[in-house]
Amino acid sequence: xxxxxxxxxxxxxxxxxxxxxxxxxxxxxxxxxxxxxxxxxxxxxxxxxxxxxxxxxxxxxxxxxxxxxxxxxxxxxxxxxxxxxxxxxxxxxxxxxxxxxxxxxxxxxxxxxxxxxxxxxxxxxxxxxxxxxxxxxxxxxxxxxxxxxxxxxxxxxxxxxxxxxxxxxxxxxxxxxxxxxxxxxxxxxxxxxxxxxxxxxxxxxxxxxxxxxxxxxxxxxxxxxxxxxxxxxxxxxxxxxxxxxxxxxxxxxxxxxxxxxxxxxxxxxxxxxxxxxxxxxxxxxxxxxxxxxxxxxxxxxxxxxxxxxxxxxxxxxxxxxxxxxxxxxxxxxxxxxxxxxxxxxxxxxxxxxxxxxxxxxxxxxxxxxxxxxxxxxxxxxxxxxxxxxxxxxxxxxxxxxxxxxxxxxxxxxxxxxxxxxxxxxxxxxxxxxxxxxxxxxxxxxxxxxxxxxxxxxxxxx
Amino acid sequence: xxxxxxxxxxxxxxxxxxxxxxxxxxxxxxxxxxxxxxxxxxxxxxxxxxxxxxxxxxxxxxxxxxxxxxxxxxxxxxxxxxxxxxxxxxxxxxxxxxxxxxxxxxxxxxxxxxxxxxxxxxxxxxxxxxxxxxxxxxxxxxxxxxxxxxxxxxxxxxxxxxxxxxxxxxxxxxxxxxxxxxxxxxxxxxxxxxxxxxxxxxxxxxxxxxxxxxxxxxxxxxxxxxxxxxxxxxxxxxxxxxxxxxxxxxxxxxxxxxxxxxxxxxxxxxxxxxxxxxxxxxxxxxxxxxxxxxxxxxxxxxxxxxxxxxxxxxxxxxxxxxxxxxxxxxxxxxxxxxxxxxxxxxxxxxxxxxxxxxxxxxxxxxxxxxxxxxxxxxxxxxxxxxxxxxxxxxxxxxxxxxxxxxxxxxxxxxxxxxxxxxxxxxxxxxxxxxxxxxxxxxxxxxxxxxxxxxxxxxxxx
Numbered sequence: 001x002x003x004x005x006x007x008x009x010x011x012x013x014x015x016x017x018x019x020x021x022x023x024x025x026x027x028x029x030x031x032x033x034x035x036x037x038x039x040x041x042x043x044x045x046x047x048x049x050x051x052x053x054x055x056x057x058x059x060x061x062x063x064x065x066x067x068x069x070x071x072x073x074x075x076x077x078x079x080x081x082x083x084x085x086x087x088x089x090x091x092x093x094x095x096x097x098x099x100x101x102x103x104x105x106x107x108x109x110x111x112x113x114x115x116x117x118x119x120x121x122x123x124x125x126x127x128x129x130x131x132x133x134x135x136x137x138x139x140x141x142x143x144x145x146x147x148x149x150x151x152x153x154x155x156x157x158x159x160x161x162x163x164x165x166x167x168x169x170x171x172x173x174x175x176x177x178x179x180x181x182x183x184x185x186x187x188x189x190x191x192x193x194x195x196x197x198x199x200x201x202x203x204x205x206x207x208x209x210x211x212x213x214x215x216x217x218x219x220x221x222x223x224x225x226x227x228x229x230x231x232x233x234x235x236x237x238x239x240x241x242x243x244x245x246x247x248x249x250x251x252x253x254x255x256x257x258x259x260x261x262x263x264x265x266x267x268x269x270x271x272x273x274x275x276x277x278x279x280x281x282x283x284x285x286x287x288x289x290x291x292x293x294x295x296x297x298x299x300x301x302x303x304x305x306x307x308x309x310x311x312x313x314x315x316x317x318x319x320x321x322x323x324x325x326x327x328x329x330x331x332x333x334x335x336x337x338x339x340x341x342x343x344x345x346x347x348x349x350x351x352x353x354x355x356x357x358x359x360x361x362x363x364x365x366x367x368x369x370x371x372x373x374x375x376x377x378x379x380x381x382x383x384x385x386x387x388x389x390x391x392x393x394x395x396x397x398x399x400x401x402x403x404x405x406x407x408x409x410x411x412x413x414x415x416x417x418x419x420x421x422x423x424x425x426x427x428x429x430x431x432x433x434x435x436x437x438x439x440x441x442x443x444x445x446x447x448x449x450x451x452x453x454x455x456x457x458x459x460x461x
Numbered sequence: 462x463x464x465x466x467x468x469x470x471x472x473x474x475x476x477x478x479x480x481x482x483x484x485x486x487x488x489x490x491x492x493x494x495x496x497x498x499x500x501x502x503x504x505x506x507x508x509x510x511x512x513x514x515x516x517x518x519x520x521x522x523x524x525x526x527x528x529x530x531x532x533x534x535x536x537x538x539x540x541x542x543x544x545x546x547x548x549x550x551x552x553x554x555x556x557x558x559x560x561x562x563x564x565x566x567x568x569x570x571x572x573x574x575x576x577x578x579x580x581x582x583x584x585x586x587x588x589x590x591x592x593x594x595x596x597x598x599x600x601x602x603x604x605x606x607x608x609x610x611x612x613x614x615x616x617x618x619x620x621x622x623x624x625x626x627x628x629x630x631x632x633x634x635x636x637x638x639x640x641x642x643x644x645x646x647x648x649x650x651x652x653x654x655x656x657x658x659x660x661x662x663x664x665x666x667x668x669x670x671x672x673x674x675x676x677x678x679x680x681x682x683x684x685x686x687x688x689x690x691x692x693x694x695x696x697x698x699x700x701x702x703x704x705x706x707x708x709x710x711x712x713x714x715x716x717x718x719x720x721x722x723x724x725x726x727x728x729x730x731x732x733x734x735x736x737x738x739x740x741x742x743x744x745x746x747x748x749x750x751x752x753x754x755x756x757x758x759x760x761x762x763x764x765x766x767x768x769x770x771x772x773x774x775x776x777x778x779x780x781x782x783x784x785x786x787x788x789x790x791x792x793x794x795x796x797x798x799x800x801x802x803x804x805x806x807x808x809x810x811x812x813x814x815x816x817x818x819x820x821x822x823x824x825x826x827x828x829x830x831x832x833x834x835x836x837x838x839x840x841x842x843x844x845x846x847x848x849x850x851x852x853x854x855x856x857x858x859x860x861x862x863x864x865x866x867x868x869x870x871x872x873x874x875x876x877x878x879x880x881x882x883x884x885x886x887x888x889x890x891x892x893x894x895x896x897x898x899x900x901x902x903x904x905x906x907x908x909x910x911x912x913x914x915x916x917x918x919x920x921x922x
Contacts, residue, residue: 203683207781216745221768222664222866225796226751226760227737228744232769233704240701243694276688283689284677286821290687299687307682308693309784314771315792320668320829322794322866323770331776333783335686360747368781405683405783 004457006144011136011449014143018136018449019109019119021051025089025128026107026121032067032090032162041067041158044089048072048135048156055139057154062174064166067158071177074138076151080460084153084180084419086409087131087187088160091123092434099436109442117442124440126433130186130425130448131156137452149460153180157409160187164408171416182382183413184455186448188403188425191272193441194395196451198386199423200376201301201402202410204336206345207309207368210235210353211329214361219324229358231328232313238356239330242306247291249306249334251348257339261302265378265400269297272399301402305335333369335404342370371411375402376420382459386422389454393447424455464606465918471601472910479597479910480570480580482512486550486589487568487582493528493551493623502528502619505550509533509596509617516600518615523635525627528619532638535599537612541921545614545641545880547870548592548648549621552584553895560897570903578903585901587894591647591886591909592617598913610921614641618870621648625869632877643843644874645916647909649864649886652733654902655856657912659847660884661837662762662863663871665797667806668770668829671696671814672790675822679775680785690819692789693774699817700791703767708752710767710795712809718800722763726839726861730758733860762863766796794830796865803831832872836863837881843920847883850915854908885916 011018030044031037045061045068052059052072059072067090076082094104102108107121119129134154141148155178159166171178191197214229244250276288279296290299313328315321334345346367353363376383378400390398403423410421426444427433472479491505492498506522506529513520513533520533528551537543555565563569568582580590595615602609616639620627632639652658675690705711737749740757751760774789776782795806807828814824837844839861851859864884871882887905888894 205683205783207783209781214746219744220866221766221770221794222666222761222796222864224744224761225768225865226764226766227740227749227757228746229748229750230768232772233700233750236697236700236769236772239694239697279688280821283680283685284821285675285689287690287819288688289690289694289819296688300683300685303687305682305687307686307691307783307785308697308775309682309782310775310777310786311693311697311789312773312777314769316771316773316790320670320792320794321770322666322668322768324768325771328772329777331781333682333781335683358748358750360741360745403683404686405681 003145004454007140007453007457008450010140010144011446011453014140015446018132019445022119022129022132022445023107025132026123027105029105030090030158031093032159033093038067041090045070045156045158048089051135052154055135055142059154064170066162066166069158069170070154070156072154074148074152076148076460080150081182082151082153082180083456083459084155084178084183085134086155086157086183086185087134088127088157089131090158090161091128092126092161094122094436096436101437104438118439119442119445120437120439122438124438125427125431126438127160127187129440129445130427133186133426133445133448133452134184136449137456140449140453141456149457153178167409168412168416171412175417179417180419183410183419183421185407185410185421185423186425186452187407188423189427189429190425190444191399191401193428196390196394196398196424196426197401198383198390198398199403200378200383200400201337202374202406203304203404204340204342204371204373205333205369205406206336206342207331207333208346208349209329209331209366209368211327211364212357212361213327213363215324215326218326221322221324224324228324229361230324231361232325234357234361235311235313235328235330238353239308239311239332241356247289249304251306251345251352253344253348254304256344257341258304259338261298262378266295266298268400269295269301272297300404302337304337304340307333307335309333337373338375340373342372346370371406374410374414374421376422382420382422385458386424386455389458390424390451393451393454424451426451465915467605468601468914468918469911471605472597472907472914475601476907479593480906483580483590483593483906484568486593487584488566490566491551491619492554493620494554499528502551506531506617506619509550512596513615516596516603520615525631527623527627530619530631531615531617533615535609535613537609537921541611542643543612543614543641544917544920545616545639545644546595547616547618547644547646548595549588549618550592551619551622552589553587553622555583555897557897562898565899579900580903580906581898581900583899585899586888586892587899588621588648590901590906591888594647594887594906594909594913595645597910598917601910601914602917610918614639628870629873629877632873636878640878641880644871644880644882646868646871646882646884647886647913648868649884650888650890651886651905652860652862654889657851657855657859657885657887658862659844659851659859660864661839661844661861662798663835663867664765664865665801665803665832665834665872666794666830666867667797667803668792668794669807669810670790670792670827670829672788672825673818673822674788674824676785676787679787682783682785685785689785690822691785692822693786695818695822696772696774696789696791699814700769700772700793702817708750710765712767712806712813714805714809715765717805718802719765720799722759723839727756727759729861730756730762733758761865763798765798765801768794768796770794798834799836801834803833807831832867835871835875835882837883843881843883846919847885847916850919851885851912854912854915885912887912
């Protein structure tokens with residue numbers, strides 16, 4: 001850490017220049033979802049390649065069937081770890097344009113008073129502002145020291161806002177080149193303006209569409225009601241049976257691989273001051289559902305779920321139709337944690353349904369998703385170093401949190417490259433990503449550069 | 462009964478003339494659902510009035526907000542009972558026209574061989590062929606005896622195929638005029654070609670739409686899954702709880718007023734040779750659902766049900782969406798028997814749902830239907846006389862059966878006029894009513910006239 005002070009000083013001194021570079025990148029309307037902007041997407045990639053070259057990266061635009069990737073390499077000291085920094089340079093569409101207070105592609109600084117300034121414009125937070133943190137941290141190391149503390153590969157994607165259709169094949173095709181010791185992902189948020197966060201857990205997902213069939217046609221409930229099987233009854237019973245009265249999921253073997261969260265982590269989450277009231281109040285609820293005697297944060301971050309995402313059957317339009325439908329349909333998903341096995345859970349769910357089906361009824365399945373959870377060891381050197389580095393930078397100690405949903409790229413890094421991901425980002429809940437008037441706090445942009453410089457130094461130490 | 466033989470002889474002798482009259486009526490395309498045929502509907506009513514006048518009825522076309530009613534009165538012997546004969550002279554639309562083997566409004570006789578002849582054309586069975594049985598039976602009495610055995614009121618409706626929108630108000634407005642000792646309804650079928658049937662029971666109906674609401678908006682199941690109430694889970698549990706493992710409905714008080722069917726009636730139904738295999742096989746099922754240890758006929762004719770007719774919630778389109786929906790919707794109906802009280806069952810159902818609702822969730826209800834069952838006393842003189850009269854006419858004894866669905870007019874006669882209905886009809890399962898190539902067996906038309914003559918004589922005796 002002895003040589004970090006000059007690096008941080010360069011970051012502080014060069015803030016205006018780094019902002020100017022971010023603004024250059026933000027002016028390119030790299031909307032990946034709209035084919036009309038394909039050339040702009042490419043232009044953003046080319047801008048990044050040119051900028052990375054100025055700080056000594058071996059950088060190139062790399063083709064995919066869709067928008068290109070940016071890949072850049074820089075060596076590190078002998079024996080230092082190799083990190084892969086991931087971000088995405090494409091942005092969300094901007095409509096409805098009339099809700100923007102200023103041109104989404106004319107970035108600006110806005111002073112909110114009380115010492116708070118924000119960067120306004122599309123991509124300021126998601127994700128151009130965040131990916132440039134990596135670039136600026138490396139630039140500062142180069143300027144202050146002439147070297148980086150680690151070997152660094154940059155991988156910047158141009159299709160993240162369109163579902164990353166080319167990512168998996170690109171990782172597979174370039175696995176040897178892209179494999180590093182750890183991935184650093186900057187596409188998440190802080191806990192609050194004073195508290196940085198490391199997202200150490202991401203729930204996995206298994207989805208299954210099921211269709212239960214009984215009679216060979218819709219029936220009149222007067223003629224057949226009481227004698228003919230009703231697939232809506234059968235499906236309702238199956239779905240109701242998925243949870244017991246304590247909120248636990250009843251699939252045999254469902255909790256295999258689920259670990260209890262360490263007491264000190266639960267204590268840390270408790271200190272985050274998120275209560276059932278603050279968590280559920282804004283959505284109009286008061287009582288946590290799911291397993292009893294667990295905090296809302298534990299429920300959404302560290303416990304698995306079975307969730308019915310949709311069902312349909314029979315007549316559900318205006319008025320009434322006394323029909324016994326021939327079939328009923330549901331979509332069910334399971335959020336997984338820790339070492340739960342998606343394939344085993346899918347199989348257990350299918351067995352669970354088949355066991356509840358009358359002999360003359362049938363079921364068909366259509367699988368969706370199927371990714372395990374990602375969970376960093378809370379006590380690993382990676383997490384400890386990152387936490388210490390962030391705690392040095394911000395007013396409050398870094399929180400080690402989790403996310404209830406998946407972040408696909410982290411899953412693919414794990415699956416294809418066998419690489420853990422450290423998810424640290426500086427977005428704030430009021431950044432309005434994907435919405436009009438997106439912004440990024442200037443402090444996120446400034447202290448975010450310093451944060452990554454500290455983390456890179458810690459990992460390289 | 463001594464004077465019935467000449468009446469039956471007149472019916473036999475005049476079969477061709479009665480067919481000619483039916484054909485005249487059938488040539489009028491009295492499709493009530495299509496406004497383009499409104500004049501034809503009226504023309505059919507006028508034809509009936511004119512015909513009834515020829516046999517001494519005080520007949521008139523009576524206006525309603527929709528299509529007119531035909532009402533006609535004829536006095537009977539002093540002290541004889543007063544019967545109201547109900548039928549409908551409107552017919553179903555005829556499309557798709559290209560599936561008809563002959564013009565639906567050009568009635569004809571078709572010889573199927575083996576002594577079987579049919580009347581082809583729209584309305585032959587439903588219900589012009591059946592309502593003319595009343596008219597022709599009365600005509601034969603007049604011709605043979607100059608009198609009718611009972612006082613007879615004819616009520617022929619012109620909107621039955623359009624949901625009878627004017628019927629209730631018409632009955633209420635003319636209750637004093639229309640009230641009789643019993644209604645005779647000819648709009649049902651025989652058990653088989655040799656076995657006439659008296660429909661002595663009709664299940665009632667209570668319908669309820671329910672919407673369960675939890676959060677104030679749709680939620681992401683990653684962000685909130687495990688902590689936020691899912692209304693699809695709540696609704697599935699409610700619907701699953703409606704039946705116990707023996708197939709009984711679990712609503713408190715649901716079986717109040719339900720009687721066990723007399724053993725001799727169960728024996729009669731058993732002799733009808735309808736098994737689970739013959740009843741469920743054609744719809745692709747094998748195992749009766751519903752209450753255990755009861756025959757399929759008892760289940761659909763004499764046992765009440767709770768049936769989910771539709772449900773919908775969350776995302777049910779193509780693909781998958783990991784949403785926790787804000788609300789879930791279901792339509793549930795109850796088929797009632799004997800003396801079950803629709804209002805009590807609706808209230809019990811609402812209480813049942815409220816008792817299963819988490820404190821921060823809500824439910825709204827939208828009632829549909831609400832009619833009690835209709836059940837004639839199997840041992841009443843009415844049923845006994847009709848059964849004996851029919852048994853005299855047909856190869857096999859009359860079956861006293863029930864219908865799983867309601868026949869609204871019977872409910873309205875009971876509710877508004879306090880009058881039981883005797884439902885006897887001569888349709889056959891292969892009559893293709895509501896479909897192309899509707900037909901009515903000539904034997905139904907001939908022996909149907911004789912059957913009603915026998916019943917009228919028996920009631921008047």
